[in-house]
Amino acid sequence: MTHLFSRLKEQLQTGFPFAVYSKPGSTIINGVFQNDSSIHAVNYNGSGFVFAPFALGKTVFIPAHAADIISAEMDLDVNIPDAPLQPAIDVNAKSHFEKLVVQSVAAIKSGAFQKLVLSRKELVHLAEADVVAIFQKLLVTYPNAFRYCFYDPQAGLWMGATPEQLLKVENHTLHTVALAGTQLYKAGEEAVWEEKERQEQKFVTDYIVSELADYTANVDTTEPYTFRAGNIVHIKTDISAELKDVDSLYAVINTLHPTPAVCGLPKSNAKEYLLANEDYDREYYAGFLGELNHDFAIGQPKTDLFVNLRCMKIQDDTAHLYIGCGITTDSDPQKEFLETVNKSMTMRKVI
Secondary structure (H helix, E strand, O other), X not given: OHHHHHHHHHHHHHOOOEEXXXXXXXXEEEEEEEOOXXXXXXXXXXXXXXXXXXXXXXXXXXXXXXXXXXXXXXXXXXXXXXXXXXXXXXXXXHHHHHHHHHHHHHHHHOOOOOEEEEEEXXXXXXXXXXXHHHHHHXXXXXXXXXXXXXXXXXXXXXXXXXXXXXXXEEOOEEEEEEEEEEEEOOOOOOOOOOHHHHHHHHHHHHHXXXXXXXXXXXXXXXXXXXXXXXXXXXXXXXXXXXXXXXXXXXXXXXXHOOOOOOOEEOHHHHHHHHHHHOOXXXXXXXXXXXXXXXXXXXXXXXXXXXXXXXXXXXXXOEEEEEEEEEEOOOOOHHHXXXXXXXXXXXXXXXX
C-alpha cells in the first residue's frame, strides 16, 4: 500500500493523470496510473477510467492499456476525525442562495419544472495541503461511499466520497439507484421523511424507470428505504434491469446523466436553468466517474460509475467544496441553505 501512495505523489509531480479509489464497502484500493501525459478521447466501447463533467468541460479518459495498475489491501492507521464545528455563515452567500431558492420555487409553482437541484461552492483554506493524508482520512471515514482521488492536468485535483451510483453493468444486467432527500444522521433515531422529501424521491425513481424503458427489459425496483452516507441519510430505491443491447451503454449513460437527483425535471430544461442561474461553474461536481468496461481489481469486463457528489477540488492551499440540495414547491430557503452547510461537513471533516 505504501507503494501505491508513493506512486500517487510521483504522478502529481510529473503531471501524469491518475485515479486512486475504493468502492463502497471494500477494503481494496485501486490505483490507475497513466504512464505518460497523453490526452485520450473517451471511448465508451473501450476499457478504462472515466471522469466526466456535469455539463461543460472535457471528459477525461485513462485507457487501461495506457496505465499501470496497482491494487492493495487497505491497512491504514488513521483516526476517524471528529466532526468539525459548523462553519461561520457567509451572510452574502446565504442571501444569494436563498434568493435563488425563492426564484426556483416560483419557477416550479409556475409549472416550468417539477423539481430543481441547486448547488453552490464554498472555499476553505488548507493549513497544509497534504493530499495523501487527506485522502487516507477520506478512505477511513466513509467506508460505505465510493472514495476517490483523481488528477488530470486540465481537470485538476479532485477528491470525494460519493454515496450515489450512476449505474453498474455486468453480464448484461444494469443496476442503478434513485437517491433523494437529506437529513443529518442521528444515532439511535429513525429518520422521519416529510412529504416534500418522499415526493422528491418519487420524481427521481419514476424518471429513471421511464428513461430506461427504451433500452431495458424486466425492470425491478425496491421499496424506498433510508440509506446512510457518513453523517447524512437519504431515501434510496434500488433499480435493476436487463439491457436489450450491450452496445447501448453510451445511450444509457447519456440518458441517465445528469440524473434528476443532481439536476431536476424536466432534465434538459432544468440543466439550462442551472447553467444560467447558479452563477458559477460546477465543473466536475455532479458529473460521473469510475470504471468503464473494466474492473481494475480483477481485470474483468464491468462498468461501475458513480455520480460525483460530496466532492472537492484542491487548488494550491484552497479546497473548493461543492454542495447542493433538491428544491420542490415546499422548499424553505433557510432550511435549504442549512442543508448545503450540513453537506459541506462531509469534506470539512477530512481537511
